[in-house]
Amino acid sequence: MTYTWRRKLADWLTAYVFILPVLLGWGIFVVVALVMSLYFSFTSFNLLKPPQWIGPVNYARVLQHPDFFRYAVPNTLKYSAVVVPAQTVLSLIFAFALDQKIRARDFFRTAFYLPSVTSSVVIGIIFVWLFSPKGVINQLLGLDVNWLYNVKTALPTIMMVNIWSTTGTMMLIFLAGLQDIPSELYEAAAIDGASRPQMFRYITIPLLRPVIFFVVTLGIIGTFQVFDQIYIMTKGGPLKATTTIVYLIYFWAFGDVTPDMGRASAAAFILAVAIFVVTMVQRRFLEREEV
Amino acid sequence: MTTARPTVVWERSLWDRLKMPIFYALLIAWTVLAIMPYWLTIVFSFMPKTAIFDPPRLWPKPFTLENYRVVLTAFDEFPLWLRNSFLFALAATVLRVFFSALAGYAFARMRFPGRGVLFSLILGSMMVPFVVTVVPLYWMAVKWFHIYDTLWGLIIVWTSGSFSFGVFMMTQFFKQIPRDLEEAAFIDGASWFTLFFRVVLPLARPALLALAIFSFQGSWNDFFLTLIMMQSPENFTLPLGLAMFRFQYYAIYSNVLAGSIFNSLPIIIIFFIFQRYFVEGIAYTGLKGV
Numbered sequence: 001m002t003y004t005w006r007r008k009l010a011d012w013l014t015a016y017v018f019i020l021p022v023l024l025g026w027g028i029f030v031v032v033a034l035v036m037s038l039y040f041s042f043t044s045f046n047l048l049k050p051p052q053w054i055g056p057v058n059y060a061r062v063l064q065h066p067d068f069f070r071y072a073v074p075n076t077l078k079y080s081a082v083v084v085p086a087q088t089v090l091s092l093i094f095a096f097a098l099d100q101k102i103r104a105r106d107f108f109r110t111a112f113y114l115p116s117v118t119s120s121v122v123i124g125i126i127f128v129w130l131f132s133p134k135g136v137i138n139q140l141l142g143l144d145v146n147w148l149y150n151v152k153t154a155l156p157t158i159m160m161v162n163i164w165s166t167t168g169t170m171m172l173i174f175l176a177g178l179q180d181i182p183s184e185l186y187e188a189a190a191i192d193g194a195s196r197p198q199m200f201r202y203i204t205i206p207l208l209r210p211v212i213f214f215v216v217t218l219g220i221i222g223t224f225q226v227f228d229q230i231y232i233m234t235k236g237g238p239l240k241a242t243t244t245i246v247y248l249i250y251f252w253a254f255g256d257v258t259p260d261m262g263r264a265s266a267a268a269f270i271l272a273v274a275i276f277v278v279t280m281v282q283r284r285f286l287e288r289e290e291v
Numbered sequence: 292m293t294t295a296r297p298t299v300v301w302e303r304s305l306w307d308r309l310k311m312p313i314f315y316a317l318l319i320a321w322t323v324l325a326i327m328p329y330w331l332t333i334v335f336s337f338m339p340k341t342a343i344f345d346p347p348r349l350w351p352k353p354f355t356l357e358n359y360r361v362v363l364t365a366f367d368e369f370p371l372w373l374r375n376s377f378l379f380a381l382a383a384t385v386l387r388v389f390f391s392a393l394a395g396y397a398f399a400r401m402r403f404p405g406r407g408v409l410f411s412l413i414l415g416s417m418m419v420p421f422v423v424t425v426v427p428l429y430w431m432a433v434k435w436f437h438i439y440d441t442l443w444g445l446i447i448v449w450t451s452g453s454f455s456f457g458v459f460m461m462t463q464f465f466k467q468i469p470r471d472l473e474e475a476a477f478i479d480g481a482s483w484f485t486l487f488f489r490v491v492l493p494l495a496r497p498a499l500l501a502l503a504i505f506s507f508q509g510s511w512n513d514f515f516l517t518l519i520m521m522q523s524p525e526n527f528t529l530p531l532g533l534a535m536f537r538f539q540y541y542a543i544y545s546n547v548l549a550g551s552i553f554n555s556l557p558i559i560i561i562f563f564i565f566q567r568y569f570v571e572g573i574a575y576t577g578l579k580g581v
Contacts, residue, residue, distance in 0.1 A: 011401065014483045018397035019409070021390040022458055025451030029428060030416050036427035047433065094321060097314035110566060111322040114329065117562045117569075118555040119512035121530040125537050125551045126328045129335075129544055134344040136331060168325065172573045196306055225420050228514045232534055246422045253426050254519070261426045268423040275420055 041265035051262070058266035068267065071240040072248040075155060076224060079244060082159045083166075084219035088212070091167045095174030096204075109175070112168040120165075124232030127161045148234055151241040158229050158242055166222070170215050177211035178204070210286055217282040221275055245271050329555070332548050340545035358549035368524045372532035373553060375442055376511060379449070379528055383510035386450045387457050388503045392495060394454070395461025396487055400473070410462070417455045421515065424452070429519050440522040449516055453509065457502055464498035465491070501572035504565050511558055529554040 016023075041058055043051035062068050094112065098105055115123065130136045131147040138144060147157045181204065189199050205212075227246040230236060236243035236251065243251070245267065253264035335343060336358055337351035362369055397403070398410050428448055429439070438444025476490050492499070517531045527535070533554060536547050562569060 011483075012403045015397045015401040015403035015406075018401070018483070018487075019394040022394035022413075022454045023409070025390070025447070026413060026416070026454045029431070029448050029451035030419065030424065030455065031412075033424035033427040033431065034416075034419055036430070037423050040426055040430075047430075090321075093317065097318055100311070100314055102314065102318065108318050108322060109570065110563075111325050113562070113569065114559070115325050117508065117558055118329075119514065119530050119558070121512075121514050121533050121537075122551045122555045123328075125533060125547055126332050128537065129343070129548065130328060130331070132344070136347045139346055164324065164328075167321075169573060172570060176573070196310075221420075225422060227422070231514075231518075232537060246420075249422050250425070254429075261430075265423075265426050268420070268425070272420050272423045276418060279418055 037265050037268060040262055041269050043262045044260075046259040046261050054262070058263045059270070061263055062267045062270060065263075067240065067243065067248055068245075071243045072245045075242065076226070076244045079155065079159055079162075079226060080220055080223040082156075083162050083223050084216060086159075086163045087167050087170050087219055088215055090163070091170035091215070092174050092208075092212070094167070094171045095178055096200075098171070098175055099178040109172070112171055114168065115165040116169045120228035121232055123161065123165055124229050127157075128233055131157055149238050151238055154234055154238060154241045158226075158233055161229060161233070162223070162226065166219075170219070173215055173218075174208070174211060177208050181207050213282055213286055217279060220278050224271065224275055224278075329559075332551065332555075336545060336549040336552055338545065340543050343545050343548075358545045361543075361546050362550045362553075368527065368532060369550065371525050372527050372529045375526065376529040376554070379442060379446055379513075380507050380511040382443075382446045383450050383453075384503050384506040386446070387453050387506045388499055390450075391454060391457025391461045391502060392492065392499060393487070394458045396465050396491055398458065398462040399465035400470075401483070410458075413455045413458055417459065421452070425515070425519055428452075428516070432520060439520065440526055442526060445517060445520045445528075448520060449510055449513060452516070453506065457506070460502055461495070461498060464495060468494055497568070497571075500565065501568045504561065504568050505572060507561065508558060511554075 040051060042053060042055055044054045044058075045051035098108060102108065128148065132138075133144065133146045137147070145153060147153045185203050185207075186199055189203060194202070225246050226244050227250065230242050230244055230247045231250070234242040236247045249264045249267045249271070252267065253259055253261045330349070331347055334348060334351045335345075337354055337356070338345070339353060339355050339357065342353070398406060432439040432444055432448065436444070438447065472490050472494070473486055476486050481489070512530060513528070514530045514534065517528050518534075521527055521531060524532070524535070529550075533547070533550055536550055540547055
């Protein structure tokens with residue numbers, strides 16, 4: 001085969017034709033957008049006045065802004081600290097149950113995944129109704145709580161809704177992980193006289209560790225970015241009790257009477273760095289495990 | 292050692308006797324919890340608007356189609372939202388799947404300068420939170436490309452933002468299918484294009500379908516980008532329109548519930564038809580993501 005430079009050049013060109021549409025779209029609306037965002041975070045601007053370079057002032061403003069450190073950050077951390085463990089543990093238990101000789105497994109799997117299929121807007125609309133003062137939840141529990149308009153209950157209510165909607169997805173990931181564990185391992189353990197809980201402790205959990213890490217990381221990244229449910233259910237209220245980081249960024253950039261897109265960009269970058277760090281920590285853990 | 296034995300045996304049998312009933316109870320409880328909100332929504336969307344806070348029931352009584360009639364006829368924009376949603380989701384799905392497959396194939400099989408770097412960059416960009424690009428996307432749409440508040444603008448921006456995962460998934464898929472067929476066609480003198488359209492795409496059907504379903508779900512349900520990109524009610528998609536509904540027509544919530552069915556039903560139907568691909572896709576990306 002004569003692989004001439006002419007042929008090689010033609011192959012390169014073909015390859016670039018193949019990736020060109022992706023390269024253009026991704027290049028403009030992801031890469032350029034990211035660079036612009038970094039630039040914006042060092043400027044003062046909104047749509048009416050062009051960006052004006054002011055240096056790292058925005059970062060200082062974000063970190064000192066009470067809405068940021070008093071509401072958005074603690075709310076997001078609380079949200080993550082409750083939702084991530086809850087959805088991870090629940091989905092692991094359900095995946096383990098479904099991995100047994102269960103009748104109608106397909107039915108259960110379908111039902112569990114259903115909440116993950118519908119839009120956050122629809123889920124928000126449904127739960128605003130269910131959790132309203134005269135709604136189904138209060139009727140069933142015999143309570144008279146204004147779940148979404150009470151400073152104490154608003155965030156926990158949104159946490160419950162999110163746990164409800166994401167557990168199914170996490171369960172599917174765990175189930176696939178469980179089914180990847182070779183059954184010979186269990187058989188060998190059974191011959192050695194291991195009990196079921198022992199097998200769970202010494203075979204299932206260690207072999208599932210990478211998947212657990214993955215689900216936890218996915219959960220942290222997702223909860224750090226919660227927005228849709230907040231917007232639909234409470235718009236960050238009452239009294240900023242459900243204002244999370246991403247909701248605050250949105251509010252600063254688009255919702256406020258005096259939009260400050262530079263400050264919003266700076267806050268977005270702080271969040272991106274936090275998410276990057278979480279992802280890297282997870283990678284390190286996994287790499288250490290594999291060695 | 293022998294003394295410990297009986298305890299272990301006893302523990303085992305107790306656990307074995309109890310575990311299945313416990314598992315079934317757990318699974319059934321969560322199933323009820325997962326389905327009930329949807330079922331109640333359907334039931335109450337078929338009941339008069341005055342009955343919205345009636346005690347929960349499992350069957351609509353009194354039954355009425357009034358809410359659906361109102362949603363479809365009294366709000367001029369509602370049919371437009373439905374149309375926009377379908378156009379947006381279909382176009383976004385087709386564009387994302389086709390171009391991701393094209394690029395994924397190049398990354399998996401072709402040699403060209405910059406391949407490794409580009410692929411790593413595309414992969415790495417999946418870590419960038421969407422909210423970081425929100426302000427620039429708005430800015431570009433308004434100031435640079437004049438695609439703000441247009442459906443095709445939304446299609447382009449959404450598709451572009453979703454390429455990274457599509458390319459990642461398709462590249463992984465193409466890497467793991469055997470080269471035999473392609474090599475045979477290559478020796479017969481087929482060009483890269485013939486190879487791709489005639490040999491590779493038909494082979495890739497399961498992966499294409501899985502990506503298509505994710506894409507449809509993602510664009511059909513999208514809220515944040517649509518919220519940033521759209522301004523006029525006649526250009527809204529269903530999620531954005533429903534969000535507006537929820538705040539404006541709080542007093543006639545039965546209508547809002549009926550409207551929400553139009554957003555959830557199509558995706559639920561698609562889910563039931565292509566369930567296998569949903570499940571496999573999640574398992575695949577979930578595990579390979581590790």
